[in-house]
Amino acid sequence: MKRKPSTEATSAWIRLMRVQSRVLDCVEQDLKKAGFPPLAWYDALLELSRAPSGELRPVELERQMLIPQYSTSRLIDRLVDEGLASRRECKIDKRGQFVEITEAGRELQKRMWGAYSAAIEKHVGSKLSDADAVKLSGLLDRLGCSCGEMKLPPAVNVNETSPSR
Protein backbone atom coordinates (compact mmCIF):
# COMPACT_ATOMS: atom_id res chain seq x y z
CA MET A 1 0.00 0.00 0.00
CA LYS A 2 1.30 3.38 -1.05
CA ARG A 3 0.83 6.31 1.29
CA LYS A 4 0.24 9.74 -0.18
CA PRO A 5 3.23 11.53 1.24
CA SER A 6 5.83 8.79 1.51
CA THR A 7 7.51 8.33 4.85
CA GLU A 8 10.67 9.58 3.18
CA ALA A 9 9.06 12.80 2.02
CA THR A 10 7.44 13.42 5.37
CA SER A 11 10.67 12.80 7.16
CA ALA A 12 12.43 15.28 4.90
CA TRP A 13 9.69 17.82 5.64
CA ILE A 14 10.12 17.37 9.36
CA ARG A 15 13.84 17.85 9.17
CA LEU A 16 13.56 20.83 6.90
CA MET A 17 11.34 22.56 9.46
CA ARG A 18 13.24 21.54 12.53
CA VAL A 19 16.74 22.04 11.27
CA GLN A 20 16.26 25.42 9.70
CA SER A 21 14.47 26.79 12.72
CA ARG A 22 17.24 25.55 14.93
CA VAL A 23 20.03 26.83 12.71
CA LEU A 24 18.36 30.18 12.13
CA ASP A 25 17.89 30.50 15.84
CA CYS A 26 21.55 29.84 16.49
CA VAL A 27 22.66 32.38 13.94
CA GLU A 28 20.24 35.03 15.16
CA GLN A 29 21.37 34.44 18.71
CA ASP A 30 25.00 34.83 17.74
CA LEU A 31 24.21 38.12 16.06
CA LYS A 32 22.19 39.34 18.99
CA LYS A 33 24.90 38.36 21.43
CA ALA A 34 27.34 40.39 19.38
CA GLY A 35 25.00 43.34 19.85
CA PHE A 36 23.62 43.46 16.34
CA PRO A 37 20.07 43.93 15.06
CA PRO A 38 18.10 41.10 13.43
CA LEU A 39 19.09 39.46 10.17
CA ALA A 40 16.32 41.21 8.26
CA TRP A 41 18.11 44.50 8.83
CA TYR A 42 21.26 43.05 7.38
CA ASP A 43 19.44 41.79 4.33
CA ALA A 44 17.89 45.16 3.70
CA LEU A 45 21.13 47.04 4.21
CA LEU A 46 22.92 44.68 1.89
CA GLU A 47 20.36 45.10 -0.86
CA LEU A 48 20.56 48.84 -0.52
CA SER A 49 24.34 48.91 -0.47
CA ARG A 50 24.46 46.81 -3.60
CA ALA A 51 21.99 48.95 -5.49
CA PRO A 52 23.34 51.60 -7.85
CA SER A 53 23.91 54.79 -5.83
CA GLY A 54 22.77 52.97 -2.72
CA GLU A 55 19.08 53.49 -3.15
CA LEU A 56 16.01 51.49 -4.04
CA ARG A 57 12.31 51.91 -4.30
CA PRO A 58 10.58 50.19 -1.40
CA VAL A 59 8.83 48.11 -3.99
CA GLU A 60 12.16 46.83 -5.25
CA LEU A 61 13.38 46.04 -1.79
CA GLU A 62 10.21 44.14 -1.19
CA ARG A 63 10.79 42.02 -4.28
CA GLN A 64 14.42 41.35 -3.42
CA MET A 65 13.68 40.30 0.09
CA LEU A 66 10.48 38.37 -0.60
CA ILE A 67 8.64 39.95 2.28
CA PRO A 68 5.21 41.55 2.26
CA GLN A 69 4.67 45.19 1.46
CA TYR A 70 3.67 46.35 4.92
CA SER A 71 6.62 44.54 6.36
CA THR A 72 8.98 46.42 4.07
CA SER A 73 7.34 49.67 4.94
CA ARG A 74 7.88 49.17 8.63
CA LEU A 75 11.38 47.80 8.25
CA ILE A 76 12.29 50.99 6.43
CA ASP A 77 10.73 53.00 9.25
CA ARG A 78 13.06 51.32 11.69
CA LEU A 79 16.14 51.74 9.53
CA VAL A 80 15.34 55.41 9.11
CA ASP A 81 14.71 55.83 12.84
CA GLU A 82 18.17 54.44 13.48
CA GLY A 83 19.80 56.65 10.91
CA LEU A 84 20.82 53.72 8.74
CA ALA A 85 18.82 54.85 5.76
CA SER A 86 16.84 57.85 4.65
CA ARG A 87 13.76 58.40 2.56
CA ARG A 88 13.88 60.59 -0.46
CA GLU A 89 10.91 61.53 -2.56
CA CYS A 90 10.70 60.29 -6.10
CA LYS A 91 10.33 63.12 -8.59
CA ILE A 92 9.09 61.04 -11.47
CA ASP A 93 6.46 59.11 -9.57
CA LYS A 94 5.02 61.11 -6.74
CA ARG A 95 3.36 58.08 -5.17
CA GLY A 96 6.74 56.56 -4.60
CA GLN A 97 9.99 57.30 -2.89
CA PHE A 98 13.57 56.19 -2.75
CA VAL A 99 15.29 54.70 0.23
CA GLU A 100 18.95 55.46 0.44
CA ILE A 101 21.48 53.81 2.69
CA THR A 102 23.51 56.17 4.85
CA GLU A 103 27.19 55.91 5.70
CA ALA A 104 26.21 54.54 9.11
CA GLY A 105 24.13 51.96 7.30
CA ARG A 106 26.97 50.85 5.08
CA GLU A 107 29.25 50.65 8.02
CA LEU A 108 26.85 48.58 10.09
CA GLN A 109 26.30 46.21 7.20
CA LYS A 110 30.02 45.59 6.95
CA ARG A 111 30.44 45.06 10.66
CA MET A 112 27.50 42.68 10.72
CA TRP A 113 28.99 40.61 7.95
CA GLY A 114 31.85 39.77 10.25
CA ALA A 115 29.60 38.25 12.88
CA TYR A 116 27.21 36.84 10.32
CA SER A 117 29.82 35.02 8.27
CA ALA A 118 31.35 33.60 11.41
CA ALA A 119 27.95 32.30 12.44
CA ILE A 120 27.35 30.70 9.06
CA GLU A 121 30.69 29.00 9.27
CA LYS A 122 30.04 27.81 12.79
CA HIS A 123 26.54 26.49 12.23
CA VAL A 124 26.69 25.34 8.62
CA GLY A 125 30.14 25.41 7.07
CA SER A 126 31.84 23.44 9.77
CA LYS A 127 29.24 20.68 9.63
CA LEU A 128 29.32 20.00 5.92
CA SER A 129 31.98 19.41 3.33
CA ASP A 130 31.78 21.73 0.36
CA ALA A 131 30.64 18.81 -1.76
CA ASP A 132 27.82 18.05 0.64
CA ALA A 133 26.86 21.69 0.78
CA VAL A 134 26.48 21.62 -2.97
CA LYS A 135 24.35 18.49 -2.79
CA LEU A 136 22.18 20.08 -0.14
CA SER A 137 21.73 23.22 -2.20
CA GLY A 138 20.74 21.16 -5.18
CA LEU A 139 18.12 19.19 -3.31
CA LEU A 140 16.70 22.29 -1.69
CA ASP A 141 16.46 24.06 -5.01
CA ARG A 142 14.17 21.34 -6.26
CA LEU A 143 11.66 22.31 -3.58
CA GLY A 144 11.83 25.94 -4.45
CA CYS A 145 9.41 26.63 -7.23
CA SER A 146 5.97 25.47 -6.24
CA CYS A 147 3.63 28.39 -5.61
CA GLY A 148 4.82 31.59 -7.18
CA GLU A 149 8.20 32.27 -8.73
CA MET A 150 11.65 31.92 -7.35
CA LYS A 151 14.02 34.81 -7.08
CA LEU A 152 17.58 33.61 -7.16
CA PRO A 153 20.38 35.42 -8.93
CA PRO A 154 21.98 33.09 -11.49
CA ALA A 155 25.26 33.22 -9.64
CA VAL A 156 24.92 34.24 -6.04
CA ASN A 157 27.52 36.66 -4.81
CA VAL A 158 28.59 34.81 -1.77
CA ASN A 159 31.17 37.00 -0.25
CA GLU A 160 28.56 39.19 1.25
CA THR A 161 25.30 37.52 1.06
CA SER A 162 21.61 37.95 1.61
CA PRO A 163 19.37 35.06 2.49
CA SER A 164 16.64 34.67 5.08
CA ARG A 165 12.94 34.79 4.94
Place this chain on the structure above:
Amino acid sequence: MKRKPSTEATSAWIRLMRVQSRVLDCVEQDLKKAGFPPLAWYDALLELSRAPSGELRPVELERQMLIPQYSTSRLIDRLVDEGLASRRECKIDKRGQFVEITEAGRELQKRMWGAYSAAIEKHVGSKLSDADAVKLSGLLDRLGCSCGEMKLPPAVNVNETSPSR
Protein backbone atom coordinates in the same frame (compact mmCIF):
# COMPACT_ATOMS: atom_id res chain seq x y z
CA MET B 1 42.60 32.25 -0.85
CA LYS B 2 40.19 30.41 1.41
CA ARG B 3 37.14 32.26 2.67
CA LYS B 4 35.81 31.50 6.12
CA PRO B 5 32.38 30.26 5.15
CA SER B 6 32.92 28.72 1.76
CA THR B 7 30.70 29.91 -1.05
CA GLU B 8 29.22 26.43 -1.02
CA ALA B 9 28.29 26.62 2.64
CA THR B 10 26.88 30.10 2.30
CA SER B 11 24.84 29.10 -0.67
CA ALA B 12 23.43 26.15 1.24
CA TRP B 13 22.56 28.49 4.11
CA ILE B 14 20.71 30.83 1.78
CA ARG B 15 18.70 28.05 0.28
CA LEU B 16 17.93 26.51 3.60
CA MET B 17 16.41 29.81 4.75
CA ARG B 18 14.61 30.67 1.56
CA VAL B 19 13.27 27.26 0.69
CA GLN B 20 11.94 26.36 4.08
CA SER B 21 10.23 29.68 4.53
CA ARG B 22 8.62 29.34 1.14
CA VAL B 23 7.57 25.74 1.67
CA LEU B 24 6.31 26.37 5.17
CA ASP B 25 4.35 29.30 3.87
CA CYS B 26 2.73 27.21 1.17
CA VAL B 27 1.75 24.50 3.61
CA GLU B 28 0.39 26.97 6.16
CA GLN B 29 -1.58 28.71 3.46
CA ASP B 30 -3.09 25.43 2.29
CA LEU B 31 -4.15 24.65 5.84
CA LYS B 32 -5.58 28.09 6.34
CA LYS B 33 -7.47 27.96 3.08
CA ALA B 34 -8.99 24.68 4.21
CA GLY B 35 -10.21 26.53 7.30
CA PHE B 36 -7.79 25.02 9.78
CA PRO B 37 -5.75 26.60 12.58
CA PRO B 38 -1.96 26.97 12.38
CA LEU B 39 0.42 24.05 12.26
CA ALA B 40 1.52 24.57 15.85
CA TRP B 41 -1.94 23.57 16.97
CA TYR B 42 -1.68 20.38 14.99
CA ASP B 43 1.68 19.56 16.49
CA ALA B 44 0.37 20.05 19.99
CA LEU B 45 -2.79 18.04 19.38
CA LEU B 46 -0.76 15.25 17.86
CA GLU B 47 1.62 15.07 20.80
CA LEU B 48 -1.30 15.01 23.19
CA SER B 49 -3.19 12.38 21.22
CA ARG B 50 -0.13 10.17 21.18
CA ALA B 51 0.52 10.46 24.88
CA PRO B 52 -0.76 7.71 27.16
CA SER B 53 -4.32 8.60 28.17
CA GLY B 54 -4.11 11.69 26.00
CA GLU B 55 -2.50 13.94 28.50
CA LEU B 56 0.86 15.57 29.11
CA ARG B 57 2.48 17.97 31.49
CA PRO B 58 3.02 21.33 29.80
CA VAL B 59 6.67 20.82 30.47
CA GLU B 60 6.62 17.64 28.41
CA LEU B 61 4.78 19.28 25.57
CA GLU B 62 7.34 22.02 25.61
CA ARG B 63 10.15 19.52 25.25
CA GLN B 64 8.43 17.61 22.48
CA MET B 65 7.69 20.69 20.47
CA LEU B 66 10.93 22.54 21.10
CA ILE B 67 9.21 25.81 21.84
CA PRO B 68 9.76 28.13 24.79
CA GLN B 69 7.88 27.77 28.02
CA TYR B 70 5.73 30.87 27.73
CA SER B 71 4.83 29.89 24.22
CA THR B 72 3.58 26.52 25.39
CA SER B 73 1.61 28.16 28.14
CA ARG B 74 -0.22 30.41 25.73
CA LEU B 75 -0.73 27.73 23.12
CA ILE B 76 -2.46 25.65 25.76
CA ASP B 77 -4.61 28.65 26.65
CA ARG B 78 -5.81 28.81 23.08
CA LEU B 79 -6.46 25.10 22.80
CA VAL B 80 -8.45 25.20 26.01
CA ASP B 81 -10.39 28.26 24.87
CA GLU B 82 -11.41 26.36 21.77
CA GLY B 83 -12.42 23.29 23.69
CA LEU B 84 -9.70 21.17 22.12
CA ALA B 85 -7.97 20.40 25.37
CA SER B 86 -8.57 20.86 29.07
CA ARG B 87 -6.36 21.53 32.05
CA ARG B 88 -6.38 19.17 34.99
CA GLU B 89 -4.53 19.75 38.20
CA CYS B 90 -1.71 17.44 39.13
CA LYS B 91 -2.22 15.82 42.51
CA ILE B 92 1.34 14.74 43.04
CA ASP B 93 3.00 18.02 42.13
CA LYS B 94 0.78 20.92 42.97
CA ARG B 95 2.85 23.36 40.97
CA GLY B 96 2.02 21.48 37.84
CA GLN B 97 -0.97 20.33 35.85
CA PHE B 98 -1.96 17.98 33.12
CA VAL B 99 -3.28 18.97 29.75
CA GLU B 100 -5.70 16.51 28.27
CA ILE B 101 -6.92 16.40 24.72
CA THR B 102 -10.70 16.37 24.28
CA GLU B 103 -12.72 14.41 21.77
CA ALA B 104 -13.06 17.57 19.69
CA GLY B 105 -9.30 17.88 19.82
CA ARG B 106 -8.72 14.35 18.60
CA GLU B 107 -11.21 14.84 15.88
CA LEU B 108 -9.68 18.08 14.68
CA GLN B 109 -6.23 16.55 14.67
CA LYS B 110 -7.45 13.75 12.41
CA ARG B 111 -9.21 16.11 10.06
CA MET B 112 -6.16 18.33 9.87
CA TRP B 113 -3.95 15.42 8.95
CA GLY B 114 -5.92 15.04 5.76
CA ALA B 115 -5.15 18.56 4.60
CA TYR B 116 -1.69 18.52 6.09
CA SER B 117 -0.56 15.33 4.44
CA ALA B 118 -1.91 16.51 1.12
CA ALA B 119 0.08 19.71 1.49
CA ILE B 120 3.27 17.81 2.30
CA GLU B 121 2.78 15.68 -0.75
CA LYS B 122 2.08 18.68 -2.94
CA HIS B 123 4.97 20.81 -1.76
CA VAL B 124 7.59 18.20 -0.92
CA GLY B 125 6.74 14.67 -1.92
CA SER B 126 5.90 15.46 -5.51
CA LYS B 127 9.17 17.34 -5.99
CA LEU B 128 11.55 14.69 -4.74
CA SER B 129 12.05 11.00 -5.30
CA ASP B 130 12.06 8.94 -2.14
CA ALA B 131 15.77 8.37 -2.57
CA ASP B 132 16.40 12.11 -2.80
CA ALA B 133 14.20 12.73 0.20
CA VAL B 134 16.39 10.35 2.15
CA LYS B 135 19.52 12.13 0.99
CA LEU B 136 18.04 15.47 1.96
CA SER B 137 17.10 14.20 5.39
CA GLY B 138 20.60 12.88 5.88
CA LEU B 139 22.25 16.14 4.97
CA LEU B 140 19.88 18.16 7.11
CA ASP B 141 20.48 15.91 10.08
CA ARG B 142 24.13 16.77 9.96
CA LEU B 143 23.26 20.38 10.67
CA GLY B 144 21.06 19.50 13.55
CA CYS B 145 23.17 19.20 16.64
CA SER B 146 25.07 22.43 17.15
CA CYS B 147 23.77 24.41 20.12
CA GLY B 148 21.75 22.30 22.51
CA GLU B 149 20.48 18.79 22.00
CA MET B 150 18.41 17.30 19.27
CA LYS B 151 15.11 15.63 19.91
CA LEU B 152 14.38 13.09 17.25
CA PRO B 153 12.69 9.79 17.89
CA PRO B 154 14.93 6.95 16.66
CA ALA B 155 12.32 5.95 14.13
CA VAL B 156 9.88 8.68 13.27
CA ASN B 157 6.29 7.62 13.03
CA VAL B 158 5.50 9.13 9.72
CA ASN B 159 1.92 8.25 9.18
CA GLU B 160 0.80 11.07 11.35
CA THR B 161 3.63 13.33 11.99
CA SER B 162 4.80 16.28 13.95
CA PRO B 163 7.44 18.64 12.62
CA SER B 164 7.63 22.40 12.53
CA ARG B 165 9.38 24.95 14.53
Place this chain on the structure above:
DNA sequence: TCAAGATTGATGCAGGTGCATCGAGTGGAG
Protein backbone atom coordinates in the same frame (compact mmCIF):
# COMPACT_ATOMS: atom_id res chain seq x y z
C1' DT C 1 -10.01 64.39 -21.63
C1' DC C 2 -11.78 61.91 -18.14
C1' DA C 3 -13.39 57.98 -15.57
C1' DA C 4 -12.07 53.29 -14.09
C1' DG C 5 -8.67 50.61 -12.48
C1' DA C 6 -4.02 49.56 -10.99
C1' DT C 7 0.05 50.66 -8.20
C1' DT C 8 2.62 52.70 -4.29
C1' DG C 9 3.20 53.11 0.37
C1' DA C 10 1.11 53.87 5.22
C1' DT C 11 -1.61 52.47 9.09
C1' DG C 12 -5.34 50.75 12.71
C1' DC C 13 -6.27 46.61 14.69
C1' DA C 14 -5.95 42.01 16.45
C1' DG C 15 -3.12 38.70 17.68
C1' DG C 16 1.55 36.31 18.30
C1' DT C 17 6.40 36.28 20.33
C1' DG C 18 10.45 37.20 23.29
C1' DC C 19 11.96 38.83 27.61
C1' DA C 20 11.88 39.40 32.29
C1' DT C 21 9.78 38.38 36.33
C1' DC C 22 6.56 36.56 39.52
C1' DG C 23 4.27 33.40 42.91
C1' DA C 24 3.50 28.82 44.20
C1' DG C 25 5.40 24.55 45.25
C1' DT C 26 9.21 21.02 45.72
C1' DG C 27 13.34 18.97 47.49
C1' DG C 28 17.75 18.66 49.55
C1' DA C 29 21.52 20.21 52.97
C1' DG C 30 22.42 21.33 57.41
Place this chain on the structure above:
DNA sequence: CTCCACTCGATGCACCTGCATCAATCTTGA
Protein backbone atom coordinates in the same frame (compact mmCIF):
# COMPACT_ATOMS: atom_id res chain seq x y z
C1' DC D 1 12.43 21.52 60.71
C1' DT D 2 14.18 25.44 58.14
C1' DC D 3 16.10 27.63 54.65
C1' DC D 4 17.67 28.02 49.98
C1' DA D 5 17.87 26.84 45.39
C1' DC D 6 15.31 25.10 41.92
C1' DT D 7 11.21 23.79 38.91
C1' DC D 8 6.60 24.76 37.09
C1' DG D 9 3.58 27.64 34.93
C1' DA D 10 1.50 32.50 34.22
C1' DT D 11 1.72 37.20 32.85
C1' DG D 12 2.85 42.44 31.84
C1' DC D 13 5.27 44.71 28.46
C1' DA D 14 7.23 45.95 24.16
C1' DC D 15 7.51 44.89 19.76
C1' DC D 16 6.48 42.40 15.36
C1' DT D 17 3.32 40.35 12.05
C1' DG D 18 -0.74 39.61 9.09
C1' DC D 19 -4.84 41.51 7.39
C1' DA D 20 -7.67 44.83 5.61
C1' DT D 21 -8.05 49.20 4.04
C1' DC D 22 -6.85 53.91 2.93
C1' DA D 23 -5.31 58.05 0.24
C1' DA D 24 -2.55 59.55 -3.28
C1' DT D 25 -0.99 59.03 -7.70
C1' DC D 26 -0.31 56.91 -12.19
C1' DT D 27 -2.06 54.51 -16.47
C1' DT D 28 -5.23 53.05 -19.75
C1' DG D 29 -8.58 53.30 -23.09
C1' DA D 30 -12.96 54.96 -24.83
